[in-house]
Amino acid sequence: MSFSSIFARGVALVGGAALQWRRLQGDAPQPAWGHQPVIPTAKPQGALPTLKMPTAKGWSPGHVPTVAPGLKVNAFATGLDHPRWIDVLPNGDVLIAEATEVAGPPRSVFHYAMQATMRRAAALGVSANRITRLRDDNGDGVAEIQTTFMEGLNQPFGMALVGDTFYVGNTDGIFAFPYTGGDKITAEGRRLTTFKPAGHWTRSLLPSPDGSKIYCGVGSLTNIADDGFEVEDGRACIYELDVATGQSRIFASGLRNAVGLAWEPTTKVLWTVVNERDGLGDETPPDYLTSVQEGGFYGWPYCYWGKTVDDRVPQDPAMVAKAIQPDYALGGHTASLGLCWLPAGTLPGFPDGMVIGQHGSWNRSTLSGYKVVFVPFENGKPAGPARDILSGFLAPDESVSYGRPVGVTLGPDGSLLVADDVGNCIWRVSAA
Numbered sequence: 001m002s003f004s005s006i007f008a009r010g011v012a013l014v015g016g017a018a019l020q021w022r023r024l025q026g027d028a029p030q031p032a033w034g035h036q037p038v039i040p041t042a043k044p045q046g047a048l049p050t051l052k053m054p055t056a057k058g059w060s061p062g063h064v065p066t067v068a069p070g071l072k073v074n075a076f077a078t079g080l081d082h083p084r085w086i087d088v089l090p091n092g093d094v095l096i097a098e099a100t101e102v103a104g105p106p107r108s109v110f111h112y113a114m115q116a117t118m119r120r121a122a123a124l125g126v127s128a129n130r131i132t133r134l135r136d137d138n139g140d141g142v143a144e145i146q147t148t149f150m151e152g153l154n155q156p157f158g159m160a161l162v163g164d165t166f167y168v169g170n171t172d173g174i175f176a177f178p179y180t181g182g183d184k185i186t187a188e189g190r191r192l193t194t195f196k197p198a199g200h201w202t203r204s205l206l207p208s209p210d211g212s213k214i215y216c217g218v219g220s221l222t223n224i225a226d227d228g229f230e231v232e233d234g235r236a237c238i239y240e241l242d243v244a245t246g247q248s249r250i251f252a253s254g255l256r257n258a259v260g261l262a263w264e265p266t267t268k269v270l271w272t273v274v275n276e277r278d279g280l281g282d283e284t285p286p287d288y289l290t291s292v293q294e295g296g297f298y299g300w301p302y303c304y305w306g307k308t309v310d311d312r313v314p315q316d317p318a319m320v321a322k323a324i325q326p327d328y329a330l331g332g333h334t335a336s337l338g339l340c341w342l343p344a345g346t347l348p349g350f351p352d353g354m355v356i357g358q359h360g361s362w363n364r365s366t367l368s369g370y371k372v373v374f375v376p377f378e379n380g381k382p383a384g385p386a387r388d389i390l391s392g393f394l395a396p397d398e399s400v401s402y403g404r405p406v407g408v409t410l411g412p413d414g415s416l417l418v419a420d421d422v423g424n425c426i427w428r429v430s431a432a
Helices: 003-025 109-120 317-321
Strands: 071-077 083-088 094-098 130-135 145-151 158-162 165-170 173-178 205-207 213-218 237-242 248-253 258-264 269-274 286-291 328-332 336-342 353-358 371-378 387-391 405-410 416-420 425-431
Touching (some): 083 425, 158 213, 205 258, 258 353, 328 353, 336 416, 353 405, 371 405, 387 425
Parallel strands (some): 258 336
Antiparallel strands (some): 165 173, 213 237, 336 353, 353 371, 371 387
């Protein structure tokens, strides 16, 4: 039998299993959001994951995302190549990390089907491995200048300028480059850490408020340690790098894929958004927003949402017993990636809170995410239901995606900037 025939049969099995599960469950479950989400019972052990993803279409001229009342949105920059993450320099230049996932050898029929689906959705391909500099010289909300800031990197993602050193989170480690200004970095960098590449490849960076530490999210290789625990050593965690010594350590663990990182300014506590495991159902378990405790363990791969055991994983009761329950559920498989703090009044009608870029699902019967949401905070904690800031990235029939939001940050003019790696642009959200 040819591989294409095996692939077709595998896709049919995946689709059939998903359809049967939905028939058994009846109507689709309610989204699992908030402090006390209702999380449906997990799929039976051995059930195949759902595989569903829209075809990448991009934005036609004049077509923009739907924006919340009182706000407006415009394209700050276009013509990029998979823009993923955003950083703003002190001089107001906006830096964009352009990179994408690169396919490795398929490990199974399902993995082959997943890779084919991801290519169609523009989620897999050739990585630009570049950081681009944008500048809005005349203050009209559109970047007139677009030049290469760095190139020849290895799937760059996180960026941070601390003093006269520019740090880049490549998939294989954190690198430091001397920088005292100018439009481009050409100097050779120093490797400060080494990470295992592949799997969840993004490496977000966030300096501490005093600049003495840098925090970095490193995701797992697999879904639930499918290839054993040894290959997951040093993964599924947040690292802390000491800037003065160059030494690093694991700050918190059991985080399957912690991507966006942000400080809550009143409590000075670190927060992150985490992509949870696949194969247990549309809303099981939800992705989440959580505060991060030093030395804290958050369950992966043994359990989820506190101490709910995942029977597919060889168990360690001691690890389950110390698992910390996350603070706030963000819905099942929303692929919540971007995270930044939004001070009250930055956007009209929005109090203090966190902005989250939800890249969108590929692994549930009814798609989720594909929007930018806001979670209000009071006294250092989430307080109330989430609100949409940007939506309309997904066609109503779920057949195509016009864009997929990733990184979010505040622009030099106080607007909200959003990286869109399918639309290949940066959106700017401001007061209407």
